[in-house]
Amino acid sequence: MLNVTDVTVTYQNAVRALRSVNISVPDSGVVAVLGSNGAGKTTLLRTVSGTLRHHGGRVGAGSVTLDGTPLVGRDPAAIVRLGLVHVPEGRRIFERLTVEENLRAGAAGVRDRAAWTRARARVQEMFGILTERAHQRAGLLSGGEQQMLAIGRALMSSPRVLVLDEPSLGLAPKVVGQIGEILREINRQGTTIVLVEQNAALALSIADTAYVLDLGRVSLSGPAAELAASDAVARLYLPAGDTDGTSGGTGERPVRTAAQGNEGGRRVDAEPSLGPWVPPRRPSGWPWQRGRSPRDGRSRGNGSGTKSLSDVRTRG
Ligand code: ATP
Numbered sequence: 001m002l003n004v005t006d007v008t009v010t011y012q013n014a015v016r017a018l019r020s021v022n023i024s025v026p027d028s029g030v031v032a033v034l035g036s037n038g039a040g041k042t043t044l045l046r047t048v049s050g051t052l053r054h055h056g057g058r059v060g061a062g063s064v065t066l067d068g069t070p071l072v073g074r075d076p077a078a079i080v081r082l083g084l085v086h087v088p089e090g091r092r093i094f095e096r097l098t099v100e101e102n103l104r105a106g107a108a109g110v111r112d113r114a115a116w117t118r119a120r121a122r123v124q125e126m127f128g129i130l131t132e133r134a135h136q137r138a139g140l141l142s143g144g145e146q147q148m149l150a151i152g153r154a155l156m157s158s159p160r161v162l163v164l165d166e167p168s169l170g171l172a173p174k175v176v177g178q179i180g181e182i183l184r185e186i187n188r189q190g191t192t193i194v195l196v197e198q199n200a201a202l203a204l205s206i207a208d209t210a211y212v213l214d215l216g217r218v219s220l221s222g223p224a225a226e227l228a229a230s231d232a233v234a235r236l237y238l239p240a241g242d243t244d245g246t247s248g249g250t251g252e253r254p255v256r257t258a259a260q261g262n263e264g265g266r267r268v269d270a271e272p273s274l275g276p277w278v279p280p281r282r283p284s285g286w287p288w289q290r291g292r293s294p295r296d297g298r299s300r301g302n303g304s305g306t307k308s309l310s311d312v313r314t315r316g
Pocket of ligand 1: 057
């Protein structure tokens, strides 16, 4: 289990980006973190992945633990070895390297040859397109394909916890839907997911539990289904009629939606889709399938014991 407890973060000893934030991520769960621009979502992921200091940030108080092991103060490579991998906003693939070289870079810390082979097979099965383009320069891939490469690269170290920062950003609606399906499949295979999104509809359609950050504080938390149905979240974060984040928004919301495009000066991909994405067969006994599928026999929404929205926590 990943626990963020009473965490406060500042940048350059001046900007307070997180204020006493508490978040619990149960094993094999999907937790969504929503919020407007500047709410602290990216900072939260930097904090858990150990990359905060590279951005001039510092944890001033609180703790982050993964299965009881403290993460604050560890370097990002050590945190990857503990099983937590961060897919940052904007994909950050190595554009001049080939697709294959990018995937190998994702497994740079993997010493166990058998584990490497299993991870490679998993990525190959999940993202056929990356195999087809293995020897192409990564910078030539479409935006959606680059996002798949970023996720595939992260899977190369067989993470137990995958944290993703706005994987839908700048992608066409159909591609956003495919990314959502891929994340569901990764979770079905046993990987815990923390998903930061401004596309609230997408995130809430995937997550069990959701947190809303507002100016560095958790302002709402609860089962994702209850948050999706709540007036407060719908009014602020969900475009009318968009239940899975793929139909596009009105453009009047304070958060980005999949089809609004050109956010942050980034192009929305013109690609209509990446071709059919077929969920891979799931042979039993693969090492990343720890125990039974987390979705099997589990009702959506309240897997973590988070209080219902009617009992919503507002932490000050
Ligand atoms: P967005 O959706 O716009 O990316 P966010 O919710 O991810 O927003 P953060 O990027 O975590 O928010 O930013 C939280 C606060 O910290 C903001 O006030 C932001 O300006 C500030 N901040 C983020 N990164 C830095 C940095 N490297 N140096 C100084 N301040 C920063």
